[in-house]
Amino acid sequence: MRARKIFLAAAGLGAAFAASGAALARDGAYAPQDYRNRAPEDEVIYFVLPDRFDNADPSNDQGGLGGDPLKSGFDPARKGFFHGGDLKGLTARLDYITGLGATAIWLGPIYKNKPVQGGPGDESAGYHGYWITDFTDVDPHFGTKADLKEFVDAAHARGVKIYLDIITNHSADVIALRECHPEGEAPANAGAGPCPYRSRADFPFTTQGGPGGRKINNGFMGDADEFQTTANFEKLVDPSFAYTPYVPEAEKSIKVPAWMNDVRYYHNRGNSTFEGESSTLGDFVGLDDFMTEDPRVVEGFIDIYKQWITDYKIDGFRIDTAKHVNPSFWRAFLPAVKEHAKAEGIPNFYVFGEAVYWTTADLAAFMTEAGFETSLDFPMMKALKDQLLANESGHALHLML
Known part of the structure; x- marks a missing residue:
């Protein structure tokens, strides 16, 4: 049920979970001092892309790249460009997020991106965070490493966990x-x-x-x-x-x-x-698709993401495009980062993958082969959409619940 709970909360269909989370927070069940010991399946997760949330620092809107939108990627009038949200904005709105009942935040990628890609007339910006050029630094459109640390520390002070969105499949073009x-x-x-x-x-x-x-x-x-x-x-x-x-x-x-x-x-x-x-x-x-079969690439990514754990004491990873990476990579990567997190004092480090399979059999086969304990539940999403939006029979949904 863990994967399904993640999907419901992240998709905005988790009102019941949010209500119960808020009540637990009021009752002290999610006290800040013991958030590390909470089981992952008890979290209510709020997903956020930093660029599309709150702009608390307009000085970083252009990422230090000047005013030309085709260089900086900043143009709030165009949906495919940066709009100005940043890490300071997230920190400022933490009480709003916790007020919704969230106990954990799945943070969209914050790494330095290629600001603009695409040919003439087809340009768009890396506001989403998935066109990484520097896997070790924060994108200047979102702020600085100090801003990230302030955000994570402020969340932890409220008993809120932070799950970083990570990518190993590809870099920028x-x-x-x-x-x-x-x-x-x-x-x-x-x-x-x-x-x-x-x-x-x-x-x-x-x-x-x-x-x-x-x-x-x-x-x-x-x-x-x-x-x-x-x-x-x-x-x-x-x-x-x-x-x-x-x-x-x-x-x-x-x-x-x-x-x-x-x-x-x-x-x-x-x-x-x-x-x-x-x-x-x-x-x-x-x-650019990494050759993740090469042990040197495997070790390179293990080192990168271990460092993010060490530096910020984050609580888990959501892994992008997990199905597009060979399972043998995950069988090395997942135990390595979990063991490192445990050594850093994070006993319940939580990893969940994005693997777009539309049947439970296919999703389960991938998770078993790759060693994932949890994944976003796309079969559940399909069953919900079929019943709620397409007026189809609820039989498939009934079987899952």
Whole structure:
């Protein structure tokens, strides 16, 4: 039932949970001093994108990038651009959130993003937080690391837990593929069109540009679970097996940590069709897709997110696009961050994933293979919509409840 409770509260359908949460807060059941010991299934979670909540500090609206919306991404008149909400605004409105009965906040991504992406006439901004360039810092549109610490500390003082939204599947769109975006003619995101997905069968790791190409990556055994060792991936030195990836000169060092600027740590197979192997190996709507089968990438992400736990003593993670990352990654990542959190004095560190499967069987299979204890419950969402909005039979909903 934990996954279903998360969905109901996050979707705004949790009035009953909110009412009971407010009552418990009044009765002292959620006293600040013992919030660490509350079981995750007892939380009422409030989801918020910082940009769309409250603007308490207009000085950071443009992220220090000047007044041109196509550079700063700030334009409140356009729905796909930054509107000015920030971490100080969240801190100022904490009493409002707790007054709704919330006992935990799922905080949308706050990491430094590429401010604007898209070709001419198709530009939009990274107000949502999912186009990350620096996985170690706060986006200046939202404030500073000090602002984040103030927010988390203020929430904890009220007995409210903070769950950070994290991403390991992809970064911002920086890498270009020469076959689709010739170097010098168009940057990676200038609207030159998507690169179709190129499969492992048609474009194996050991030949350049297809089976008829020259031999490359001698001795590389592939990316199957049994070959996911550092020694094997050290042999994957040439990334031109499917496409020829490159980074435009102006963005050679844009990503942090620095290892993320090496194109060898990405799949570089073109856009995902969200079917078959492309679901985990393809670029998610053009975003640079990490090669999460490589143990060096796994360890890199473990180190990144351990540090966020250490620095801010957060209470859990919501994991974006979890189904688009190979399950073996999660089997290493999840225990590592939970063990680290426990060592930091956070005994009930809570992790829930986003895995868009529409049947309970498919969702359960993914969770079992990947090692997730909890996930957002999309089958429940579908059953609710079918009954409440489409006037369909409540049989499916009855079976779930």
